[in-house]
Amino acid sequence: MAEAVDYRYVGTRPVRPDGVDKVTGRAQFGADQNLPNMLHGRVLRSPHAHARIKKVDVSKALAMDGIHAAVSGADFPAVASGEIGGEGGGDVADIACNIMARDKALYHGHAVAAVAATSVEIAERALEAIEVEYEALPPVLDVLEAMAPDATLLDENCFTKNLPEKPDKPSNIASVMVLARGDLEAGFEQADVVVEGEYRIPMAHQGYIEPHACTATVNEEGKATVWCCTQGHFEFRAMTSKILNWKIGDLKFVASEIGGGFGGKTVVYLEPVAVMLSKHAGRPVKMVMSREEVFRATGPTSGSVCRVKVGAQKDGKITAAKAWLAYEAGAFAGAPVMPGAMSIFAPYEIENFLVEGHDVLVNKPKVAAYRAPGAPQAMHAFEVALDDIARQIGMDPLDLRMANAADEGTQAPYGPKFPAIGFKACLEAAKKHPNYTKPVPEGAGRGVAAGFWFNIGMQSSAEVRINEDGTVIVMEGSPDIGGSRASMGLMAAETLGVPYEQIKTYVGDTESTGFCNVTGGSRTTFATGLAVVQACEDIIAQCKSRAAATWSMDEDQVEWEDGQAVPAPGVNADVKPLSLADIAASAPKTGGPILGRASLNAQGAGASFSVNFADLKVDPETGAVEVLSFTGIQDAGKAIHPAYVEGQMQGGAAQGLGWALNEEYIYDANGVMENAGFLDYRVPVASDLPMIDTEIVEVPNPSHPYGVRGVGETPIVAPLAVAANAVRDATGTRINDLPLSPPRILAALGDD
Amino acid sequence: MSKMHIHTTINGDEVDFLGSPQQSLLDALRDEVGKLGTKEGCGTGDCGACSVIVDGRLVCSCLMLAAEAEGAEITTIEGIADGDGLHPIQEKFLEHAALQCGVCTPGFIVAAKALLDRNPDPDERTIRYWLAGNLCRCTGYDKIIRAVQDAAQELAHEA
Amino acid sequence: MAKVVFPDHLLTHTGGEREIEVAVANYRDLLVALEARWPGVREPLNKAAVAIDGQIYQDAFLEPIGADSEVFFMSRIEGG
Ligand code: FES
Numbered sequence: 001m002a003e004a005v006d007y008r009y010v011g012t013r014p015v016r017p018d019g020v021d022k023v024t025g026r027a028q029f030g031a032d033q034n035l036p037n038m039l040h041g042r043v044l045r046s047p048h049a050h051a052r053i054k055k056v057d058v059s060k061a062l063a064m065d066g067i068h069a070a071v072s073g074a075d076f077p078a079v080a081s082g083e084i085g086g087e088g089g090g091d092v093a094d095i096a097c098n099i100m101a102r103d104k105a106l107y108h109g110h111a112v113a114a115v116a117a118t119s120v121e122i123a124e125r126a127l128e129a130i131e132v133e134y135e136a137l138p139p140v141l142d143v144l145e146a147m148a149p150d151a152t153l154l155d156e157n158c159f160t161k162n163l164p165e166k167p168d169k170p171s172n173i174a175s176v177m178v179l180a181r182g183d184l185e186a187g188f189e190q191a192d193v194v195v196e197g198e199y200r201i202p203m204a205h206q207g208y209i210e211p212h213a214c215t216a217t218v219n220e221e222g223k224a225t226v227w228c229c230t231q232g233h234f235e236f237r238a239m240t241s242k243i244l245n246w247k248i249g250d251l252k253f254v255a256s257e258i259g260g261g262f263g264g265k266t267v268v269y270l271e272p273v274a275v276m277l278s279k280h281a282g283r284p285v286k287m288v289m290s291r292e293e294v295f296r297a298t299g300p301t302s303g304s305v306c307r308v309k310v311g312a313q314k315d316g317k318i319t320a321a322k323a324w325l326a327y328e329a330g331a332f333a334g335a336p337v338m339p340g341a342m343s344i345f346a347p348y349e350i351e352n353f354l355v356e357g358h359d360v361l362v363n364k365p366k367v368a369a370y371r372a373p374g375a376p377q378a379m380h381a382f383e384v385a386l387d388d389i390a391r392q393i394g395m396d397p398l399d400l401r402m403a404n405a406a407d408e409g410t411q412a413p414y415g416p417k418f419p420a421i422g423f424k425a426c427l428e429a430a431k432k433h434p435n436y437t438k439p440v441p442e443g444a445g446r447g448v449a450a451g452f453w454f455n456i457g458m459q460s461s462a463e464v465r466i467n468e469d470g471t472v473i474v475m476e477g478s479p480d481i482g483g484s485r486a487s488m489g490l491m492a493a494e495t496l497g498v499p500y501e502q503i504k505t506y507v508g509d510t511e512s513t514g515f516c517n518v519t520g521g522s523r524t525t526f527a528t529g530l531a532v533v534q535a536c537e538d539i540i541a542q543c544k545s546r547a548a549a550t551w552s553m554d555e556d557q558v559e560w561e562d563g564q565a566v567p568a569p570g571v572n573a574d575v576k577p578l579s580l581a582d583i584a585a586s587a588p589k590t591g592g593p594i595l596g597r598a599s600l601n602a603q604g605a606g607a608s609f610s611v612n613f614a615d616l617k618v619d620p621e622t623g624a625v626e627v628l629s630f631t632g633i634q635d636a637g638k639a640i641h642p643a644y645v646e647g648q649m650q651g652g653a654a655q656g657l658g659w660a661l662n663e664e665y666i667y668d669a670n671g672v673m674e675n676a677g678f679l680d681y682r683v684p685v686a687s688d689l690p691m692i693d694t695e696i697v698e699v700p701n702p703s704h705p706y707g708v709r710g711v712g713e714t715p716i717v718a719p720l721a722v723a724a725n726a727v728r729d730a731t732g733t734r735i736n737d738l739p740l741s742p743p744r745i746l747a748a749l750g751d752d
Numbered sequence: 753m754s755k756m757h758i759h760t761t762i763n764g765d766e767v768d769f770l771g772s773p774q775q776s777l778l779d780a781l782r783d784e785v786g787k788l789g790t791k792e793g794c795g796t797g798d799c800g801a802c803s804v805i806v807d808g809r810l811v812c813s814c815l816m817l818a819a820e821a822e823g824a825e826i827t828t829i830e831g832i833a834d835g836d837g838l839h840p841i842q843e844k845f846l847e848h849a850a851l852q853c854g855v856c857t858p859g860f861i862v863a864a865k866a867l868l869d870r871n872p873d874p875d876e877r878t879i880r881y882w883l884a885g886n887l888c889r890c891t892g893y894d895k896i897i898r899a900v901q902d903a904a905q906e907l908a909h910e911a
Numbered sequence: 912m913a914k915v916v917f918p919d920h921l922l923t924h925t926g927g928e929r930e931i932e933v934a935v936a937n938y939r940d941l942l943v944a945l946e947a948r949w950p951g952v953r954e955p956l957n958k959a960a961v962a963i964d965g966q967i968y969q970d971a972f973l974e975p976i977g978a979d980s981e982v983f984f985m986s987r988i989e990g991g
């Protein structure tokens with residue numbers, strides 16, 4: 001393990017650069033961009049969950065007063081199959097059909113046509129004038145039913161991928177995958193106890209508070225500018241270019257401030273439609289989704305059925321584990337079942353295992369990434385089964401996990417050996433934590449579970465400019481969802497050795513900064529941070545060479561220390577150190593403006609493990625669950641701005657608890673979501689939660705100059721099983737399915 | 753559709769605007785008056801992003817008609833800071849990192865101001881229940897509650 | 912010789928072979944060698960991530976591969 005290093009700025013908690021704008025209402029979010037002469041766009045959505053579209057006629061709408069454009073699937077080009085970059089969203093041909101249906105409507109709320117009008121009201125009236133002829137088909141809503149050989153098909157051209165033999169019949173199973181090692185049968189034979197169960201979790205939404213919004217304008221030269229709330233404006237540009245068959249160079253994307261995303265804003269919904277409407281109308285077009293549209297047509301993450309079987313010896317050693325996963329993809333292939341399969345056993349060293357995963361089409365919205373996509377569902381199942389093992393052999397749940405914990409050198413279930421990781425450190429911290437050593441409150445139950453996420457690197461660019469007075473501008477392209485500008489500023493301050501207050505960090509648009517992949521996968525502080533550090537190192541190298549030239553020395557006779565150039569130790573020179581400000585002031589004479597840059601495809605993002613536990617109380621009368629305390633422990637590698645790391649852990653805990661206790665997509669038999677609003681899709685509110693205690697473990701990631709691992713994804717993973725295990729502990733009844741809503745709890749308690 | 757003339761006082765300034773009869777106060781503030789700091793998260797009274805203070809009462813501006821604001825005194829997020837400095841609630845939100853994405857923040861700050869105006873010394877439970885109409889999906893509320901507690905103390909000190 | 916391991920979903924492209932040994936200097940050379948052995952395998956491999964001695968690369972290029980290196984192809988990871 002690397003030594004703990006003392007930093008001057010990294011690890012402190014300054015105010016974020018965009019903070020004042022955000023507490024005064026000045027910050028511009030997606031819906032806050034208005035342009036002169038602007039029109040308002042609205043989308044017509046399918047009233048059927050599954051239907052063939054025989055005809056769409058927008059002519060009556062187009063003839064109405066105040067309507068300046070109307071489009072439907074026929075106005076969009078056919079799009080060839082392919083992936084955009086490395087970051088999800090699925091096949092761009094599917095995304096194209098998702099944002100505007102062509103010959104089939106595949107879920108209730110699927111976009112079918114759109115109009116642009118001088119007001120929202122006129123646009124909505126015009127939608128009613130659009131004539132659509134549907135041939136309704138039976139909806140496929142249950143993942144297991146969808147997998148049946150005789151199920152109604154969503155896509156007659158969908159043949160299951162990755163089967164050993166090419167299938168001769170289409171299926172709703174878009175693909176299957178297998179991960180296996182060792183000898184499963186032998187493993188189960190060595191087991192003293194075996195636990196087996198089936199665990200179901202319904203679809204849940206990311207639930208960002210800001211609905212999707214964008215404003216697009218196309219000028220007379222056919223060049224478009226789009227303002228939108230996005231986790232990645234470069235990928236939005238690429239997707240829009242593919243979907244409209246426009247040149248990338250004709251599209252400029254400006255990322256507004258973004259009111260939450262959690263993965264849900266990594267893929268386009270409105271932007272290509274707004275560009276198309278603006279082109280037809282010759283005027284700017286703004287589109288803002290209603291909350292209902294957000295629920296019906298964006299996000300969510302997969303509902304799932306997971307079957308798990310695990311065997312262990314009396315001493316806690318897991319001898320074999322088997323998992324079967326079926327994830328709902330929604331209307332198009334692309335459920336995050338592979339990462340689910342890769343993460344389910346990741347915290348543990350298991351010799352014999354088998355995971356089978358299925359990506360299954362159903363008539364529900366196309367799923368989008370949601371924080372650690374795919375991991376919470378699968379890991380819930382396994383962490384619950386482990387809890388039952390611990391009970392059966394009478395072992396503390398943390399000790400059971402410690403007995404099997406992965407460590408540096410353990411071969412991960414998905415292949416490679418782990419470098420230095422912090423799982424054991426998290427378990428040790430949990431065991432010692434005052435919230436764990438104190439007894440469970442009277443009448444409550446305690447649940448423990450582990451979490452994991454790979455984290456990713458990918459492409460980032462950064463530029464660092466030195467102003468004439470030595471103040472610093474950092475320009476990068478990763479939308480700031482949770483305070484990342486502050487982290488960039490801190491890393492720049494640390495590297496350059498200048499005060500944080502002297503640095504301003506900006507997120508540039510697609511034409512003012514280099515390419516950056518989406519803010520997602522917990523990559524921003526790691527990868528964009530790496531680019532910022534390297535751009536600062538570029539500045540330092542230039543400053544050293546300018547100082548050397550000023551002093552008539554060789555470059556290697558100059559060092560950079562505390563924000564200034566000094567002669568290297570042993571160099572005998574009677575010179576005054578040159579600060580960044582000094583060098584900036586003399587820049588015109590030493591070669592002109594000082595500009596540093598870096599671009600990279602970052603590799604080696606470090607896996608982040610967590611251990612969470614909570615005390616929960618169940619009201620036997622109402623079935624309501626009260627969260628008495630929650631403790632999150634996670635390896636952040638290095639917390640650049642600890643307050644925002646804690647914030648990620650607390651926010652992830654709240655989302656995970658919401659998913660565990662209340663949140664779910666409820667469908668009627670026709671495939672209509674019955675709770676498409678915050679009143680009935682109940683996310684946690686302040687009075688539902690206690691303070692959320694956090695402990696940041698720091699096992700540095702060897703692939704980052706400051707040891708950063710991503711932190712944003714992992715926190716949502718463990719709370720699902722934590723809640724399930726605590727409810728089991730409190731009530732003595734094991735409930736396999738989520739959410740643990742009052743009706744489900746009452747029903748389960750009644751059964752006993 | 754004919755518009756109505758509505759006369760209000762917003763953040764201490766007299767403001768006249770034309771609104772349509774069905775227009776919500778939220779839409780009027782954003783689209784007619786240009787006060788974009790008030791946000792829309794749901795439009796149905798379930799998220800609190802649109803919180804404003806009308807004649808001393810905390811309301812969801814998406815649930816109130818603009819026409820109902822005739823003659824009213826309205827405080828929006830733009831009116832919380834007075835003069836050259838931030839309000840202590842705003843300062844404490846920054847200090848405690850009580851925002852991540854920040855889209856819920858205007859609503860929380862306005863709601864917290866309404867709370868502390870009537871109850872300068874609320875306990876944690878009171879704060880949690882008062883703010884239960886404001887959704888935050890990013891923070892898990894911990895740092896928001898601490899910021900409000902700290903702001904209450906600071907205000908008590910100042911008083 | 913370096914050990915190279917393929918996940919299940921790529922076995923259709925390797926004639927069912929899960930693990931092989933090859934002597935190459937870097938990742939680019941590995942791809943050339945694999946493509947020579949199984950024509951057409953390069954395309955699915957380009958869509959995969961690869962772990963070389965425990966370090967995961969979403970996009971590898973000239974990363975060195977030593978005589979005792981372990982190379983695992985795996986699915987690319989996305990994120991929220
Ligand atoms: S927008 Fe008014 S309560 Fe949500």
Ligand code: FES
Pocket residue numbers: 209259260850851852853854855856857887888889890891
């Ligand atoms: S900070 Fe994002 S919703 Fe509250």
